[in-house]
Amino acid sequence: MNKIVVSVAFAVILLIGINKIADTIYNVEKPEKSAYQVTSSTTVDSTNTSETNSENLESESIMALFASVSATDGAKVFSKCKACHSIAKDGGNKIGPALWGVIGRNAGAVTDYKYSKAMLAHGKKWSFEEMNGFLIKPKEWVQGTKMSYAGLKDAKDRAAVILYMNENSDNPLPVQ
Ligand code: HEC
Numbered sequence: 001m002n003k004i005v006v007s008v009a010f011a012v013i014l015l016i017g018i019n020k021i022a023d024t025i026y027n028v029e030k031p032e033k034s035a036y037q038v039t040s041s042t043t044v045d046s047t048n049t050s051e052t053n054s055e056n057l058e059s060e061s062i063m064a065l066f067a068s069v070s071a072t073d074g075a076k077v078f079s080k081c082k083a084c085h086s087i088a089k090d091g092g093n094k095i096g097p098a099l100w101g102v103i104g105r106n107a108g109a110v111t112d113y114k115y116s117k118a119m120l121a122h123g124k125k126w127s128f129e130e131m132n133g134f135l136i137k138p139k140e141w142v143q144g145t146k147m148s149y150a151g152l153k154d155a156k157d158r159a160a161v162i163l164y165m166n167e168n169s170d171n172p173l174p175v176q
Contacts, residue, residue: 061155062128062129062132062155062158063128063175063176065155065156066159066162066163066175068156068159069156069159069160069163070163071160071163071167073156073157073160073163074160074161074162074163074165074167075164076160077152077157077161080152081096081099081149081161083095084096084147084149085097085098085099086098086100087099087100087164087165088100088168089168089170093110093112096113097110097113097115098110098113099165100169101168101170101171102165102169103126103127103128103166103169103172103173104125104126104127104166104169104173105126106123106124106126107119107120107122107124107125107130108120108122115146116144116145117144118146119142119145119146119147122142122145127173128162128166131158131165132155132159135151135152135158135162136151136152136153136158137150137151139151
């Protein structure tokens with residue numbers, strides 16, 4: 001009889017012990033688990049974004065970014081272009097063509113500027129989307145261009161400078 005009592009008691013103690021261990025493991029694992037979940041959902045999110053981040057959405061987002069930038073920001077960004085471009089009305093050509101009114105006009109349209117064959121062949125209209133694509137990496141967008149500029153990596157910088165160029169025009173395009 002005594003033996004039974006002892007072994008039952010032992011079994012109970014063992015059970016409590018296992019529960020405690022299980023609790024400890026559970027408590028330790030819990031934060032790890034939720035941390036993992038956060039990471040995995042972040043991964044899923046970014047996959048979705050890159051999947052849907054087609055060129056169309058990229059260009060829509062440049063329009064959306066206009067709301068969060070100003071032409072004043074753009075004027076600052078344009079200081080990177082000033083060495084080669086004038087933006088003022090009646091500003092002449094420098095190393096690059098005069099940029100007054102460039103948004104909305106055709107690529108390669110300044111008559112007294114000697115463009116590269118690549119830019120003349122490009123011939124597209126400088127829409128917001130077209131300009132955004134060009135400014136990311138000019139040499140990739142217009143292969144063979146003689147504009148020696150790496151590009152503007154930051155989408156906000158591009159949006160700001162595009163907004164600024166659009167305002168420096170006789171006929172700014174609607175930004176909405
Ligand atoms: C090192 C000089 C240089 C810098 C810096 C530079 N550009 Fe240019 N850019 C050029 C040249 C040269 C061309 C003519 C390209 C060609 O004919 O292939 C050009 C062409 C352009 C065109 C096409 C204009 C047209 O009439 O079709 C745009 C738009 C333009 N640049 C915008 C910019 C902006 C915005 C920046 C600053 C973020 C910038 N560039 C910085 C040299 C430069």
